[in-house]
Amino acid sequence: MSTFANAGAGAIIREVAAVIVENRGYLSEIDGKIGDGDHGNNMAKGFGRAAERITDADTLDAAMMTLSDVLMSEIGGSMGPLYGMFFADMADVIEGKEQIDVRTFGAMLAAGRDGVVAIGSAKVGDKTLLDTLFPAVDAFCAAGDDFPAALRAMTAAAEAGRDSTLDMVAKIGRASRLGERSRGVLDAGATSCCMILTAMAEQTAKRLA
Amino acid sequence: MSTFANAGAGAIIREVAAVIVENRGYLSEIDGKIGDGDHGNNMAKGFGRAAERITDADTLDAAMMTLSDVLMSEIGGSMGPLYGMFFADMADVIEGKEQIDVRTFGAMLAAGRDGVVAIGSAKVGDKTLLDTLFPAVDAFCAAGDDFPAALRAMTAAAEAGRDSTLDMVAKIGRASRLGERSRGVLDAGATSCCMILTAMAEQTAKRLA
Amino acid sequence: MQRFVNDPDAIVEETVRGFVKVHSDLVRLDPANDRVVVSRDAPVQGKVGVVTGGGSGHEPAFIGYTGRNMVDAVAVGELFSSPTAKSFLDAIKAANGGAGVCVLYGNYAGDNMNVKMAMRMAKKEGIEVLTVVANDDVCSAPAAEREKRRGVAGEILMWKIGGAKAALGASAAEVQAAAQKAIDATRSIGVGLAPCTLPANGKPNFQIEPGKMEFGIGHHGEPGVNITELKSANEVADDMLKIVLDDHDLATGDEVCVLISGLGATPVNELYVLYDRIESQLAAQGITTYRGFAGNYFTSLEMMGATLTVMKLDDELKALLDHDVATPAMGVNG
């Protein structure tokens, strides 16, 4: 069964951050359509700063905790607590592990998802990042013990989840006031969540041995 | 020698006011190019209000005093004192006269002009309404005792005076800061002054007997 | 974007730095956290601490209400973005005079989450924290779902009342009750005439066509009830007042506090024009404006538009409203 070493896997988070920073403008633009247009700025600032503090030697959990700390103590907004809890609760699961296998990875994802739900109290279908996160984590866990296949399943489900928000009416957050006017636009958080999961999958797959 | 009756000639001022009110937008537009864009508004407000208070029975001097009062006590700006003094000092000359002849009319114009100079301390060539007023009054006085001809001379000189401001550099007032940039635009006050004198000439000519 | 900006990501830092320099007689920076502005007087031993916080770009809100007898410490967020849980925690600590702290803030998802986390951390440190969540923005949810409504300029009156109550030596529960009473008695509505631009984005988040206005707009451009023709000042004032009164149980003989705030770029004189109409229309209905405010009290960068806030008063609220206050954004000499 394929695994990857926790040590040095902090680089995965740096790659995730690079994708977010690159998509700063795009994420703000989506948020601007039905939100307040700052999602890309908030995300890029938090992920960008964290990336500068992550070294090549960092474990994945250390890198996730660095990111979580930056989000929670320097970024605020909704992303601070939501992604802050996501990465903190994921880090808890893998802390101290030398190798990460597919089951651990799945447990990690599930814990992160639960952290987001605990702080944000949103539900699937509310047009939030949960609409990416839930199907993606479910797909990963349902894919069995083939790590690369599970990662591919997660990516596909994340993309489908993100796209599912297009036709949703927002039920929580700033956009919820829009009612029907919120339909027809992707949710910004669902989009950034898809980027995060996709980049994580891609970088993880490269490391599997 | 042709004259006109002072009684009832207040209507002349109403006609002058009508022209000013009609040109409100145009005068503000010119002022906006090198000034603050309110000349038409100030003028229309003052002349418009005065017109409502002038009756058909009013003498020319009574109508001029009404206009002057409105300008001085309700309009302010530069036009309040400048045109306020212009009409007050003109009214002084014709007060009590039954008939107004060409000499009296000339003396009246000269007194009005002197009033403007006294309060405003500007000179010909400064790119102000004096560049219309001086040549117009001079032309009237130089034209001799043919009242209609003098009025025509005044109109022609007023127009030429107004146009002369096009190529001037402003030396006083808001526009003076512009230096060379004030060249190429008519002066707003010179333009309104030309309208006033032209309308006065036209209406006066109609009344001459 | 015609704006005075260095690095868009540094705006908040620079703003706060300039702010504490200008108002050094009233406020200071928390030495532990440069996103926390603290009243020069705070913490007052034995006094309940009053804390708020919110995104930047609403200046003078939130920092401008720090000072004597109003807010003790403010957590400062990025432009239009909730402060961090850590900043809320540090503000709570800076305001804590040992008698508990009331966090009086606005109902936004980010603020709710960050305050929740800060409360958890504060409790661990032994600080009693109570909260009041402002929800004065009528158009942000129907009356049946008041708990979903956002907080807007009514927050200022909540801080004024809560701050005065705390200054008078009330307990944390009493301060909370007074602030809650204030916001329960308060309704607001916003009208947008032109959008605003976050410097990091460089272009407006939303559009309002010339000749149109967005009725019921939120403080971050959250879409309102509808987009209509731009009406005259008096018609807009009347429409705003109707929305507020329809949601409020005001009757002849009632006294109110009226606050008109510009959203940033609307000329101040127009705010007085709106105020004049609102006051007259209230008077025509037998409602007396006991005290009024008009100015740029709670802005949204350079958005054009205004908000109307009406608070129904009783004797307690009147006394608290009249209590002396000295802050950069609001001064009342009783």
Add this chain to the structure above:
Amino acid sequence: MQRFVNDPDAIVEETVRGFVKVHSDLVRLDPANDRVVVSRDAPVQGKVGVVTGGGSGHEPAFIGYTGRNMVDAVAVGELFSSPTAKSFLDAIKAANGGAGVCVLYGNYAGDNMNVKMAMRMAKKEGIEVLTVVANDDVCSAPAAEREKRRGVAGEILMWKIGGAKAALGASAAEVQAAAQKAIDATRSIGVGLAPCTLPANGKPNFQIEPGKMEFGIGHHGEPGVNITELKSANEVADDMLKIVLDDHDLATGDEVCVLISGLGATPVNELYVLYDRIESQLAAQGITTYRGFAGNYFTSLEMMGATLTVMKLDDELKALLDHDVATPAMGVNG
């Protein structure tokens, strides 16, 4: 034009009406002239009256500086247009406590003429009137022609100083001397980023292309020194400060008062950003900012941009600056 307007010709009337309603604790309307705003305290018998006046559209200037220890009565003009001679006269009368009146106003053709006529009329009524004409706007004429320079936000500091001097019981000549000293020690410069629109016109008077700025602009959009690329906030602050310092005789060890005013539509946080830089740059030159202000103190409708005003202080000016003041637009608690 995205604005709250009824009849464009009624704006000033409505503004003043709303203003005296909001600030009824500090000001009232002159019963004889609804274009004259008077301090609740005025006239104070035996105190020198302090009067100013100017066009509307600069709110909170000029009316906002009426109140305790600042201006006693303000003559109100139309938008961007001098008040009438009659209004100046009525303001002089309202402020007259028998010890003479100082009219402290800005150097504009209309104001000069109307004040001149009002003085003549006041003299006939036996009121001693002295004047000081503010000319702080550096870019409005070269140093050799200082008497041609316009008055801008420096007027506020002149009123503050003159008002404090009068409150302390000085004679008319002493108030005049203090106000003159204040304005002589003051330099201002404006930068425009976007034009403003008079409602009666419905379109901007002048244009500033996106990406450009007008350096040295006047309060009514009077063209400045040049039009340049829009620079960063710090660069603009540095350029403004250079113009002011080059015209001023400031040296290491000097103390100054700095006032940054927005022109109406620039977000308030950016004014703090400018202030932060100005204060730092002064400090780097050994010049201490004894007191500072940043906000919308003297606007031009919804123009975007800001003005910088620097007043060099000595012990007398510091004491007068610190003197208590309570007006709608400025409060200082000594």
